Amino acid sequence: MRKVLLPTIIIIGTILLVLRLFYLQIIDDTFKLKSENNAIKIQYDYPERGYIYDRHGKLLVANQPSYDIMVIPREIKKDIDIDEFCHLLHITRKDYDRILEKAITFSPRLPSVFLPQLNKAEYAAFQEKIRKFPGFYIQKRSLRDYQVKFGANIFGFITQASEKTILKNPYYKSGDLLGKQGVEESYENILRGVKGVKYIQKDKFNREIGSYKNGMYDTIAVQGEDINLTIDATLQEYGEQLMINKRGGIVALEPKTGEILALVTAPSYDPAILVGRQRSRNYTALYNDSIAKPLYDRGLLAEYPPGSPFKILTALIGLQEGVIDEQSSFVCHHGFSYARGRFMRCHCHGGAQQLHRGIYESCNTYFASTYMKTINKYVRPADGVDVWSRHLRSFGLGEFMGYDLPTGRRGKAPTSKTYKRIYPNGGWRSTAIVSNAIGQGEVLMTPIQLANMMAAVANRGYYYTPHIIKKIEGQKIDKKFTTKHMTTVDRKYFEPVVAGLFDVYNLGTAHALRVEGIDICGKTGTAENYAKINGKRVKLQDHSIFVAFAPKDNPKIALAVFVENGYWGARWAGPIASLMIEKYLRGKISRVDLEKRMLEGSLQSEYDKYTGKKETDTLLLKPTAPKVIDSSEIEN
Incomplete structure (x- = not known):
């Protein structure tokens, strides 16, 4: 055996060497070209x-x-x-x-x-x-x-x-x-x-x-x-015009496909300035603008407390978990004392609140009570929070959504692990984390996640991964963009919630934003806004938030609007949402009063309060001779 082994190794090695030389010299010319590189x-x-x-x-x-x-x-x-x-x-x-x-x-x-x-x-x-x-x-x-x-x-x-x-x-x-x-x-x-x-x-x-x-x-x-x-160029341009002299983002989706109709970040800039010999200088100027951050895509990257739009999920999860139904009632005395004398303010009209009225009046008491009943359904609060968190994730929260753009953030859908870190000694209960119920607390969402949430509500329980590619010449788009994602909430629970969202425009906080002839379902939101300034936690002006979809039946657009430091939902974000919906569905605007207010209005003075500086960089998109409207002129 030993006599055969050595000759066999030599023969095999020789054959392999000859085959390699044959490949390099006869078949593959790469090394030949490299060897002749000098010539x-x-x-x-x-x-x-x-x-x-x-x-x-x-x-x-x-x-x-x-x-x-x-x-x-x-x-x-x-x-x-x-x-x-x-x-x-x-x-x-x-x-x-x-x-x-x-x-x-x-x-x-x-x-x-x-x-x-x-x-x-x-x-x-x-x-x-x-x-x-x-x-x-x-x-x-x-x-x-x-x-x-x-x-x-x-x-x-x-x-x-x-x-x-x-x-x-x-x-x-x-x-x-x-x-x-x-x-x-x-x-x-x-x-x-x-x-x-x-x-x-x-x-x-x-x-x-x-x-x-x-x-x-x-x-x-x-x-x-x-x-x-998938972008609608007309809608995208209109959204950017509405957001001039404001900061924030707009994300609009087609609910039935997940196609992104508009992806607006503000402030923005003319893309042509990043072409040619001046590209580097202009990019440096944009990159170093730490105040306006024009390169920061707020629609995909900014993680905000979602505020009152989150109450939609609180209601849906409460219905799915069986802790409330449409007739469940909670009495609101313009606030809710939930433990140790602490108090959650409420701006609704008070009295006994059921689901429908609770939604269109945005009653904090109703949703705080619903949230605590959801958590308290389980013996251990940790189990209740994890069940609640799993429902949130089925709507695309707390995860990278898998869309086809190279940047994004997870947002935050807290779990029991979150509260084990916050309360290492234990002892926490639903009363300690009840602010989650109204989209504050530890909950964070990006505008695209909020828009996707509304798409799922518009579809009564499913969504498609948001994406920006519609067609590639000669190729098919990734099948993950045509895969339906079901939420953990049954379809039957969406109808009463949608009815409440419809009356937000008819009876509730967005009654002044109605567009004649379009059935819009929406939800106003105001998110508290804190920042560290000189090492101190300072409360700044609240963010204005609005989510909506339309029409109510057979919806064609769902969107989320965030306006930083915009006071409350119906003041800036709500009018912008109504205008975007009408622009997309009709191609023209009947609410010219809202349009004039949004196009001419500015929040720049609000931003200057916190920075001590004014944006003078001509690279940013600015309107011609803008008229600044005093905030007191703008109705809720």
Whole structure:
């Protein structure tokens, strides 16, 4: 056996070695091309990125030509006229030395970007004299050409691939562009296309003498695929106009599909400012604006206490758990004493409250009582909280929702573990955490989670994962966006809640926001707002919140509106919600009184109170000659 083992190993090893050599020398030319790198110049042909359209086929993002000056440091002649070179490109000698040193550090033999994104005039001037500057050449690329001035948070932007990205993904080379943030990042692999490659033979004097092997290894560029977004361009633009001089977010969904109709963050900016030679400077200015935070997508990232809209879930869970029914009644004395003399204020009309009236009058007493009965149904409060939390998660709360945008937050749906950390010695009961009932306490939600909650209510118990892709040319969208998610609340319990939400507009806190001929179901909200200023916890102006869907039957839009420091729900968020709904369903506005108030109104003075600074950055979207309305003029 030992006599056979050694020869067998040698024979097998020899066969494997021969097969590997055969593959490398006959089948795979990669190493051959690399070995001849000194005599071959690799030239890339960059494709156009795919175009971006809205749900109706309106072109949102196209392309425009761009020209980069590339450099191969070792090919630069010592006798070139550097002063003339700098004059042509409008840079200083100091800039030239700095950029060249960086290029040498990257690689003296490989090309890298010397100066990106020349315009047509700069390109033409340099092209005429490029022969005088060996080692430099022009690489044509394409940049984004925005057809609209809105949707910057949706699109994202294009930037140069970082060294880290290049090391991680061999597709990208120095100077290559890729999408960052928004759909440009989410659908980068689809939008970017495929680079073409040309191998050019050089002689011993480093002169180009033609295609390597008659172009047998060359490939042509393949343009990126076009995509259609679920966004309604008209609605998106209108939402951004309504939010000028305010901070917050609007998320509108189509309930039956989960398609995102509008995703507004405020303040925003014109996406075109992140294109061209000034991109870096403009991005830096936006990034460093720590007051307005225009790069912070409040619709996806901002975690707020949901306030009174959360009462919808308190009611649904109470019905599902059997601790209340439609006739359950709690007496409200404009407040609710629940333990040790502590008191929860209420702004309803008082008296005996049942579910229907409790919803449209937004009675704190009713929902605090319902919440405590839900928790107290179980022997251990921890078990009650965990059951309650599981119901919340079935609506998409406390989790990343899985939508197709690269940023987001979980929000917070507290569990018994949350309260074990807060109360390490135990002893807590439902009375200690009752503020959860009205969307305060430890509950946090992002606007997109609130909008999704309303979509589930509109559908009477199910939702689809929110998404922004509607169509990819030649491909199917991810099946997870067409998978129905059922909540843990039975369908029969949604009808009485929907009836209460309908009368929020007819009898309750949003009666002044009705739109004739449209059956809107909604809920106002006011969330307390605290911040640390100079190390102290300070109460700031409350946030204005509103959630809604319409029409009541066969709903076509569900949305959530957050306006930071907006006092209360019916003051800012409510009117914006009504206007967005009418704009989408009818394409025109009948409530011109609300429209005028929202377009001309400003909360800037409110924000200036807390910062001591005023927003003067012209990069932010601002209206022409806005009229500032005194807050006392605005009705509840």
